Amino acid sequence: MVEADTGRWPGRTVVRDASALALAVAAYGVSYGTLATGSGLAIWQTQALSLLMYSGASQFGLVGVLRAGGTGGTAAVTAVPLGSRNLFYSFGPTPSLRGAG
Structure with a gap:
């Protein structure tokens, strides 16, 4: 989408949207770091x-089990299914990507 010529910097919308996303990600990161430590x-x-963990749900699941007094093995057993569900998301776009080179 092309912005109308208003005399303002056209990247302003991008910076605004990126700033909102950065604020949300920062809040998530602070929350995770606080819970994990x-x-x-350490x-x-x-x-x-x-x-190493792709899924935020896996991270919070692992930390939640550890915080509740569970062992590392129990935490891993909780985190693996939460992270592996992302594998199934990849099946959706696969047919449309065939032949894309």
Whole structure:
């Protein structure tokens, strides 16, 4: 969509939208970091989970189980199905991507 020539910088809309998204992601990150470190994870472990786990639901599930007193194995058993559900989301667009090169 092309913006009308109003004399303003055309990237203003992009910056506004990106700022709103950044604010939401920052709130999510602060929430996760607070819960994870409050559950007894070291800061490096919290950061490693963010790097290695794709799904935010998996991260919160793992941290929730640890915070409730569960073991690492129980937390992993909870987190894996939450993360693996993303695999099934990939089946939807697959037919439309065939032949796309």
